[in-house]
Amino acid sequence: MLHENDNAYTTSGSTTHPHNPQTGRSTCPPEGGIYAGAVDLYRDRGWPGVLPVPEGKKSPVPAGFTGWTGGWPEESDYRLWQRTRPDGNVALRVPEDVVGFDVDHYGKKHGFDTLTALEKQWGRLPSTFISSSRTKPSGIRWFRTDGRVLQGQAGPGIEVIQFHHRYAIVAPSIHPDTGKPYGWYRETDLRRFWLPLPISQAPSPDELARMPASWLEGLAAGSSECPPHGAAPLSVRAVEDALDATSGQKMSPQVKQAEMAILEEMAVGSRHDAVVRGTSRLVRLAVRGLGAGAADALGKVYDAFFDGVTSDGSRTEEEAGAELRRIYLWALDRVAAEINVQGEDDEVSDGTVSRAVLISVSDVKAEEVSWLWPGRLPRGKVVVLDGDPGLGKSTMTLDVAARATRGSEWPDGGFPEPGAVVLCSAEDGVADTIRPRLEAAGADLDKVSVLVGSGSSEEDCSPVFLPDDVDAIRDAVERTDAVLVIIDPMMAFLDGKVNSYRDQDVRLALRPLSKIAEETGATVLVVRHLTKTAGPNPLYRGGGSIGITGAARVVMVVGEDPDDKGARVLAVIKSNLGEIPPSLKYSVRNHVELTCGHIQWEGTSPHTGADILTPPRQRQATARDAAEIFLEESLSVGGRPVADLKAAAEKQGISQRTLERAAGNLGVVSTRRGFGPGSHQEWSLPHSRHEGGDGEYGEHEFQSHQYDDPISRQFTDASQGPAVADIDVGLTPKQRKMNRGS
Numbered sequence: 001m002l003h004e005n006d007n008a009y010t011t012s013g014s015t016t017h018p019h020n021p022q023t024g025r026s027t028c029p030p031e032g033g034i035y036a037g038a039v040d041l042y043r044d045r046g047w048p049g050v051l052p053v054p055e056g057k058k059s060p061v062p063a064g065f066t067g068w069t070g071g072w073p074e075e076s077d078y079r080l081w082q083r084t085r086p087d088g089n090v091a092l093r094v095p096e097d098v099v100g101f102d103v104d105h106y107g108k109k110h111g112f113d114t115l116t117a118l119e120k121q122w123g124r125l126p127s128t129f130i131s132s133s134r135t136k137p138s139g140i141r142w143f144r145t146d147g148r149v150l151q152g153q154a155g156p157g158i159e160v161i162q163f164h165h166r167y168a169i170v171a172p173s174i175h176p177d178t179g180k181p182y183g184w185y186r187e188t189d190l191r192r193f194w195l196p197l198p199i200s201q202a203p204s205p206d207e208l209a210r211m212p213a214s215w216l217e218g219l220a221a222g223s224s225e226c227p228p229h230g231a232a233p234l235s236v237r238a239v240e241d242a243l244d245a246t247s248g249q250k251m252s253p254q255v256k257q258a259e260m261a262i263l264e265e266m267a268v269g270s271r272h273d274a275v276v277r278g279t280s281r282l283v284r285l286a287v288r289g290l291g292a293g294a295a296d297a298l299g300k301v302y303d304a305f306f307d308g309v310t311s312d313g314s315r316t317e318e319e320a321g322a323e324l325r326r327i328y329l330w331a332l333d334r335v336a337a338e339i340n341v342q343g344e345d346d347e348v349s350d351g352t353v354s355r356a357v358l359i360s361v362s363d364v365k366a367e368e369v370s371w372l373w374p375g376r377l378p379r380g381k382v383v384v385l386d387g388d389p390g391l392g393k394s395t396m397t398l399d400v401a402a403r404a405t406r407g408s409e410w411p412d413g414g415f416p417e418p419g420a421v422v423l424c425s426a427e428d429g430v431a432d433t434i435r436p437r438l439e440a441a442g443a444d445l446d447k448v449s450v451l452v453g454s455g456s457s458e459e460d461c462s463p464v465f466l467p468d469d470v471d472a473i474r475d476a477v478e479r480t481d482a483v484l485v486i487i488d489p490m491m492a493f494l495d496g497k498v499n500s501y502r503d504q505d506v507r508l509a510l511r512p513l514s515k516i517a518e519e520t521g522a523t524v525l526v527v528r529h530l531t532k533t534a535g536p537n538p539l540y541r542g543g544g545s546i547g548i549t550g551a552a553r554v555v556m557v558v559g560e561d562p563d564d565k566g567a568r569v570l571a572v573i574k575s576n577l578g579e580i581p582p583s584l585k586y587s588v589r590n591h592v593e594l595t596c597g598h599i600q601w602e603g604t605s606p607h608t609g610a611d612i613l614t615p616p617r618q619r620q621a622t623a624r625d626a627a628e629i630f631l632e633e634s635l636s637v638g639g640r641p642v643a644d645l646k647a648a649a650e651k652q653g654i655s656q657r658t659l660e661r662a663a664g665n666l667g668v669v670s671t672r673r674g675f676g677p678g679s680h681q682e683w684s685l686p687h688s689r690h691e692g693g694d695g696e697y698g699e700h701e702f703q704s705h706q707y708d709d710p711i712s713r714q715f716t717d718a719s720q721g722p723a724v725a726d727i728d729v730g731l732t733p734k735q736r737k738m739n740r741g742s
Contacts, residue, residue, distance in 0.1 A: 033086030034172055038199065039078055042092065042170075046204040048072050049093030051167065052085040057176050058169050061091050067164055089173035093163070098205050099150060100161030100168050101125075101141040107288065111157025112137040118154060122218050127187040128209035129197075131168065133175040136194055139185070140168055142203065143211035150219040160219065171199050177497070236336045243286040243295050243332075251293030254285050259297040263304060265501075270529040270543040272389070273491040273500070275305050275324070279331040280496045287335060314389060330426065330492075334463050372483060372523045373400070373410050375581030376572060378553055379483070380517050382510060382524045384490075386542045387558035391568055392588040392597065393527050394428060395437055396558070397486050399599040400525070402443030404484045411584055411601035419483030420447045422476045422522075424464065426492035433596070440591040440598035451476050465495040470512035477520045485517075488527040491543065500544035510551040526552075530613075538573045538609035553577055559612025561585060561605065562623075563655055573609035583607055606653050627654045627662035632685070639671065639684030 035052045042050045049072055051061040062081070064070055070093070073081075081088075094100060105112035115137075119125060125141070132139030140161065150160050161168050169175075171182040184202050185194035251259070262278030282298045285291030302324050309315040315323065370379040377383055377400070387393045403410060407418035428434050430450050438448060454472035455461025464472050477485060487493055491500055499505045517524045528548065530541045538557050539549050549555055555574035561567035564585070571583040585605040588597045630649055634640060649659045668683045 033088075034174070035088040035090055036082040036086035038090050038172055039082060041199065042090070042202065043078070045202055046206060047092055048095055049167075050078070051091040051093060052081045052088035053091050053169070053173075054085075055087045055089065056174055057089060058091075061093075061167060066093060066167060090170055091167045092170050093167045094161060095205055096163040097145050097147045098163075098208065099143055099145055099211065100131075101143060101154065101211075102159040102161060102168070103138060103141060104157045104159075105138045106134060107284070109138075109157045111155075114155040114157050118158075118215075118218075122214040123212055125212065125215065126209040129203040129207070130185045130187055130194060131170045131182060132185065133169075133173075133178065133180050133182040141187070142208045144205070144208045145211050145216060148216060148220055150216070154219055171202065236332045239283060239287055239332050239336045243283050243291070243298070246286050246291050246293055247295040249292040249296075251297060252285070252290055254290045255282065255293050255297050258282055258285065258294075259300060262301050266301075266304060266308065269501070269531045270491070271305050271308055272323070272327075272529055273489070273543050275301060276327055276331070276492055277494075277496065277500070279327050280334055283331050283335045284496060326427065330463075334465075334496075369577045370521075372404065372416050374414055375412075375575070375578060376554060376556065377484070377523045377525065378577050379523055380521045381553040381577070382514050382517055382526065382551060383554045383556070384542065384548060384552040385525060385527050385556050385558070386530055386538075387527075388530050391558045391560070392586070392599065393558055394425075394488055395588055395597045396570070396586070396599050397488060397525060397527060398434065398437045398443070399441045401448060401484060401486060402438055402441035405444040405447040406442060408442065411586070412581070412604065417483070418444070418447070420449065420480040421484045421486065422473070422480060422482045423448065423450045424473070424485070424487045424493060425450065426489065428488075436591075436594045436596040437598065440594050440596055447480075449476065449480050449482075464493060466493050466498070467509045467512050468495055470516065473513070474516045474520070477516060477522050482520075482522050485522050485524045486527070487513075487524065490526040490528050490548070500548075503545045503547035503550075506545045506547045507551055510548065514551065530557075538571075538613045541613055549574065557609045557613065559609070562607060562611055563657075567602065569605045569607050569612045571605075571607065571609040571612060583609075606650075608653075611653075623654065623658045624662055624665065626652075627658045628666055630654060631659070631662055631666055631668065631683075635668070635683060635685045639669075639682040641673075642670070642681040642683050645683060 034055075039050045039052075049065060051065055051073070053059055053061055062077075065073060103111040103115055115125075125143075129142050130139040131142070149164075150162060152160055152162075152165055154160055159166065169182060171184055173182045174180070175182065184197040184199065186197055187194055246255075258278065258281050262274055262281070265274035265278070278301055279298060282291060282294040282301075286294040305324065306317075306320050309320050309323075310317055371377065372379050385393060385397065401421040401423070402408070404416055404419060404421055407415055409415055423434065425434060434450065435445070438445060451464060451473065453461030454464050454469050473485065476482070494500055494506075494509055498509050513524050513526075516522070529543045531543055539555065540546060541557070542549055542555070552574070553576045554572060556570060556572050558568055558570050561569050567585055567587050569583050569585055572580050583605040585602040587600050587602060589600045590596070591598045627649065630652060631645070634645060634648065646656055646659060650656070663683060667686050669686060671682050671684065673680055673682050
């Protein structure tokens, strides 16, 4: 055993552990993978349970080797794992007389403060060996004990790894979040120095320092002593002071990397979402002591946001400044809340073994899809609403909420069963924005609740972030029996560790929401901003990973009405549960008494999600080409009544205005057939377009004329010959494009 004797250590005694054959194998791990190369080394050093976990992960371990009833691996097990899991990470299940004292001290975890407080009560711990994938003082401190069972936690930020309780990931494994390798260290008596050790010098259980009796008694299972919490709460002011202290400093590598990532995300995605996440990231670095220059980097990010949104006209200077201020204050509060809330440990994995959980489809009773709003809001599912700022998304969601609380008729017919609504809003004030809008929409205010945080009271709560705080959302739904949950905007409620552009991250964050929806029957409606990059498929326009779109069962989008300036269109662009319903037209009107916006629905719209998200110039060209092709095909065999053409065009989504412009571009001839009440107007292509002739234009020679209004070309009298159009009459739409250089 190791004993501390002044500054010298001596070895005495020995303990024999199961399956520790002294084979004389090399202490240098052979090549062949992380687990395959390290397993024999740890076994030679006396560790009886060297278990594989999947590559780059912390769980699960093979079944049957953990917990009170778990056995120890045999030689055949090790050989099998070396062949089948050579690249897996390495997990140690400890002997009965060894404990790992895991101290987490980073971000929102304060384990070292707890350790310091415990040492004042029970005495100083001896220096020992430490395993860690992070910087000091975070790490697992290893000790020998007398084999008694200890409490699972020594206090906030300290987990106690034992024979029956959990296991530890050790070198040379790779941390799944940071990508950094785990390592072994020897703690000096001064504690300020950790001496790094090669894996070949990893300690044996016999070389570990013995845990003092006072600690064993204090931590014994059933002990009445309550380990103190050593960390004092961190105020929002302290967070801001930490950020201010970084001003003027040379930027740290972490800050430089963060700044570049934020600016890059602003260039390709939603500026708002990028600044929300970026502000939290930089503030967090400052508080952790890694944020030299963070204040200056944040200034550059805010300048880029301000210039971008004011130059493209999406915000006024006053609006941009107010938005940045809200984001800044929200981030300070968020980071302070994170640091003051104890999270799960990082170096230790639960000893529970994962096994397949199966259900037989034959045992499942078939159910029809139930709808809150038919075609748009399915019960028990997650729905996404996409759209640019300023189009009334939030106002619309509150209109939907109001109808749900009252059982009022939906804009396209049908009535929901009245129910409660839970709102999660990160941008709008309850008193000055949310309540007036709900009143304007006629909501039953008693059935609307706003989730402001998670905690014991409104005064003592922290912001809600996904996926960690999903239980707070579940609690809100169950307590109110809500039929609808609105999260606006989604990105503001994602934890800082979630990369919204990484498919796996967003699916893991949304999966708990899907489970809440399924188990409670509530519809979860999440609001998302669009990216600035235009594209032909609206499914790819939402901010963040396509995994967000994939996880939702219905996706809707709002955009400007191409035919009615000031009007908006709500379109369903994805539905896994049925046919796509017709788009709806709406406008945002000002409520005179409440001086806030409210929604006025104006019936169905022929425009799809692709229509309303196509830029105006591209939309014009695309619509015009479609109309020209329609006319060429419809008039290829001769003239047709104008009324019939317009009716057929409308069925194909071609507006009358677009059809008339296309007719002008093609030089369509307009002729009146008959006299009196029975007469009608007929359109036909110029003679050269449907009669044979010499060359591409036929034998008729056209003269180029200029018209101020291209529509006027279609009204040329037939007695004067065919209508004279531009010089490219007779070309296909593609040829005309090339001729015009467009």
